[in-house]
Amino acid sequence: MKSRLTSLFLGGLILAATSNLAVSQTSDLRIPTTVEAGAAFSIQTTGSGNATLYIVGLGQVLRREVQLGEPIPFAAGDLHNAGHYLVLVVRDSSTENGAFDVTEAPQPSxxxxxxxxxxVPVDLRDGINGVVYVFDTFQNLILQPTQASFQLSGVAGAPQARTVLTRNGVAWTKMNSASKEGAAQFVARVGSASDTRVITQVPGDPCSLRMNARPSGQRLALETDPVRDCSGNPVPDGTVVTFTEIYNGDEATVDVPIKHGIARTEMPAYKGATISVATGVVMGNEIHWGGGQ
Amino acid sequence: MKSSRRKLSTVRPLLVACSLLIALSVQGSDQPAVHVAPTDSVGPRVLEKQTEEAVIRDYLQAWRSLSSALEENREDLLDPDFVGTAKEKLVDTVREQEKLGLQTRYRDSAHDLQLVFYSPEGLSVQLIDTVTYDVQLMDHEKVQTTQHVRARYVAVLTPTEVRWKVRVFQAEPE
Incomplete structure (x- = not known):
């Protein structure tokens, strides 16, 4: 039973497919295989009398009353969305059909x-990503391979440049961040079209940390040297530096934000105390007070 | 009378079975066959299986949305699955159809998918779909034609809060 029903169902499908095929084969329409988006073109029909022409796609739909036997002109811009389109000419009970593709315009817009x-932190290898999708003037993705160039230029060093061929309308690259902090211009260019993004390159983590101590009455004045990353850029103000004093097994901790590149605080001046300094994962020097540093 | 009852009792299970089979075949035909090519390399970022599945699920859902939107001429049905250029173009098509009194019924029957690009920051995925579908054109509710189409589509999807949405959707010559 099931096989009989399946046969009937398949038979119906084959019949439907064959009828479509037959119409397609007997079609007298002359349609270009491909049309560039936005370009003028025409469809040639045969016969005589009035008919209705449909152009149907996901990107556009057109309907026109036409005179058979004459070319049907389409002006520039009539069909501008890239895609696959069906053409249908209906006259009374007869139907002719075909299909064509609208391809993207080649000029990037x-x-x-x-x-x-x-x-991004400074001095980071492949730390900056750039991805560019290329479109024509009608917002169609340009699928043909096209050269895309990327350039990153900042406050220091020579600009970095890469040239990449687009694939399916997209190109990408990775760039290194510069060794100096500051704003960098990241430019993508394809043909005459370009776009720019600003990348802020900020100092990285502190690279080394050093403090010194001097008596200040009954207390010790602690002060770091200017805190810098491994490229020598000052670490941003607000970065927290932790001072720790250990005396007779007791521990005291003070967290201080960096101001103008330096962290400062005061702690009790116990003879024999050990004072250490740290920020993030970086440990600084230790001071043994009373017996010298 | 007795014999006709007997006939009816014999035929009824047969009719039920036929209806079920037809219903199953119709239901089965609503679900397109989907084949996904292995994604060995999709560019600069590794595509996790979970992400791949989500992208494909949302892309196929987008086909259902566009089918409903173009059949009912309702652009709001595109909102959940399309964004940007793809949405603008489909909205324009819906409006053109409505203006002309046209409707189109798209029924996708098979997708042969290949994910080709996953951007380094994870903000876009590109796929190529060789899709087979039937498209039926209706002019003022009169069916003008039903065509069987095989076409190659390029789609770019971008993530939103809850799903991937189609941002670029374009057929290219095979």
Whole structure:
């Protein structure tokens, strides 16, 4: 029973497919195989009399009353969305059909440029990503391979440049962040179209930490040297530095934000106390007070 | 009378079985066959299985949305699954159809999918789909044609709060 029903169902499908095929084969429409988006073109029909022409796609739908036997002109811009289109000419009970593709215009017009991250630590290899999608003037993705160039120029050093061929309309690259902090211009360029993003390069983690101590009445004045990252950039103000004093087994801790590149605090001046300093994962020097440093 | 009752009692289970089979075959035909090519490399970022599954699920859902939107001429049905250029173009198509008194019924029957690009920051996925579908054109509710189509689509999806949405959706010549 099931096989009989399946046969009937398949038979119906084959019949439907064959009828479509037959219409397609007997079609007298002359349609270009491909049309560039936005370009003028025409469809040639045969016969005589009035008919209705449909052009149907996911990107656009057109309907026109036409005179058979004459070319049907389409002006520039009539069909501008790239895609696959069906053509149908209906006259009374007869139907002719065909299909064609609208392809993207080859000239890049707009770019969709994603650059990440917007803030990046200095001196980071492959730390900046750029992805660019290339579109024509009608917002069709240009799928033909096209040269895309990326350039990152900042406050220091020579600009970095890469040239990449787009694949399916997209190109990407990775860049190193510069060794100096500051804003960098990240530019993507394809043909005459370009787009720019600003990447803020910020100092990295502190690289080394050193403090000194001097008596200040009954207390010790503790002060770090200017705190810098491994490229010599001052670490941003607000970065927390921790001073720890150990005396007779007791521990006292003070967290201090960096101000103008330096962290300062005061702690009790116990003879024989050990004072250490740290920020993040970086340990600084130790001071043994009373017996010298 | 007795014999006709007997006939009816014999035929009834048969009818039920037929209805079930037809219902099953119709239900089965609503679900497109989906084949996904292995994704060995999709560019600069590794594509996790979970992400791949989510992208494909949302892309196939987008086909259902566009099918409903173009059949009912309701652009709001595109909102959950489309964004950006893809949405704008489909909205324009819905409006054109409505203006002309047209409706189109898209029924996708098979997708042959290949994920080709996953951007380094994870903000876009590109896939290529060789899709087979039937498209039926209706002019003022009169069916003008039903065509069987095989086309190659390029789609770019971007993540939103809860799902991937289609941002670029474009057929290209095979």
């Amino acid at each position: 707009t770019l969709s440029f994603l650059a990440r991250p917007s803030r």
